[in-house]
Amino acid sequence: MFRSVWSPHGSSFLWNPQLLWLNIASDSLIAVAYLLISVLLVRIVRGRRDIPFDRLFFCFAAFILACSATRVMLVVTLWHPMYWELGMLKAVTAIISLVALGLLWRSVPAILAIPIANRRAESVLENTNVGIFAVDRNWVFRYVNEDAKKLLKDRDLLGEDMWESFPGMTAETTERLQQVMATRTPAGFDSYYPPLDLSTHLSVNPWENGGITVCFSDISEQKRMQRELDRERVMREQRLEVLARFSAGIAHEIKNPMAIIHARASDLAELAAEGEVERTEIEKACESIVKTSDRAMQILRGLAALARQGPNEPMQEASPGAMVEQAIELVRGRYRAHGIHLESTVPDGLTPVECREVQIGQVLLNLLNNAFDAIDASPDSQRWVRVEACEGGPERLQIDVVDGGPALSTEVREHLMEPFYTTKPLGGGIGMGLSVSRAIATDHGGTLELRDCNGHTCFRLTLPVHAVQVEGVAA
């Protein structure tokens, strides 16, 4: 209806063909570009469901589409004066643009927040104390966080092949990783990487496109502490074992006198119950009881001396002669009863040593008990044990315990001081407690060595005359 009133827009260009074509070409191209842009926007939003602000995107698409339509209308109005239609189209475009503006306005804070959130996730990944890396299905590193780089000794691994970068991975770890890659089932396990002496706990999960992610934490320290604890436990058990063995020995020493006293007394009681007991009978029995109880008392006195000091006593000066004598006193009865000759050589004037006397006494006692067992266990033994003390170099005391038992085999010599190593079949054995004895010697800054002395076994204890501070486990 308006066509008759207005002239086409082309007349404003005086129908100049160049001007007309310039406008037509430009507007058409803009229209096509607008159309395609809006189509692509819709496709992007449809394809990526995880993109936020989809309404905003749709609105922009509609706005650009409206702009495209406006451009088309501008070309049409060159020949047809459809200015109302053009105006209405512009109005629609304006409304859509206002809606888009509103949506954009509202979304500004959220949009501004997007890069900040990503940075946070990244910074969390980089500050976990946990190494994280991801490899694709071809075992090529696709992501490595800072902690992983640090734990794996600062290597730039991106794009590298995992197996080539880390040769020497244990068979078990290799197998577990391959398993996750193949089965797509998450797994968690402890692993040790020998080249870097690194103990880790790995948490392996399937990742996109057939790859896997690996989170790992350094547990070397825990492992080390565990080993330390195990070592302490072994030492504790050994100490208990030594104590048990010592107690058993003492029990045996006491039981024989008790058996004699018991037999004498019960016999007297029985005889008395039956009738008259001869005076000489009573005298003889009582004499035996007194003599035997004295023997038991002597053993108990030795024990009491041992009990006076604890293992945490400070180091004090002690006379080597007295220590040797005390240890010998505790075993003398047993040696004599078994026909084993016990000899000690302690020169006068040996410098007193700063030590825990009771602990050194324990070591000597243990060595004497072992020598006794070695001789008693083998019929081919020469029945003697020698304890020889002397100055073993400047400021050092040396005590040798040599026995006439058979020479030790190389295998036994190698393992004798190891925890748990024992050579005797039942009821406690030779070698038991040697590791504890050695620990005591080490605690004192000294040594306990197994030596060969003219084909006989010799344990040599050396101690510094002056106490030294040694870090270690006190026995």
Next chain:
Amino acid sequence: MRLEDATILVVDDEADLREIFAAWLNRNGCTVLTASNGVEALSILETAKVDVLLSDIRMPIMGGVELVRKVFERKLVVPSVIFVSGFGDVHPREMYGLGVEALMEKPLRRKDLLRVLDDSLMERDQLWRTPSAEPMAQNLTLEMDSLSAATQTCEFQLGRGGCCLTTQRALDEEKTIDLSIHFAQEDLLLRAQGTVRWYEQVSPQAGVEFQYLYPSCRDWVLDAIRERTTCSFIPGCDWDVSRALAARSGALQVSSASVREVFT
């Protein structure tokens, strides 16, 4: 045999104990011989007829275990061996296997010693005639193919005082047991009351000392025991004397692992 007719060899390194034991036994009219260690005892055993060997375990020069081992090896005739010890340092399987029939703990009373000696001197025929008044703590019924095969394969063996048998069932040591074993091929049934002296899960075998034999099986069991040449009180079956000997005498040269195989 009655106690007063018996010759008893007392072996102990404690002179006082030797003297007391001898006095006790003399009072009962026994003939008593004494030795202070295994070597002395062996030389006596080689010349004199001894009915009971009463020995300490821990002694100088040669201990009790070594002594009975030598007796066992040399096949010396010692009808019964009793250990007296203050220390249970010998494994029951080894001890009974070597022919020891009782372990008495120090200190001990005269009447207990006499009771054990009386029992050991009594004919097994007599000893196994009285059933226990108490109910048995456990019972075991086994079915075996043949007595001769079982004896050869060590599945079952008779000794002077009991038997060793193979069973998967864990038995309580030092508890009474009612035993019933049927040997299909010979169609023989062993029915006995006794005490489980040792049980080893690894083998898995048990040693049972008889206390009573049911009349139905008494004849064949006693015959079978008489036929046997072993002097084991309760056989140790696969327990190997030579291996154990090697392990003990070479105690310094072997690690405990191989020995435990034998003893545990």
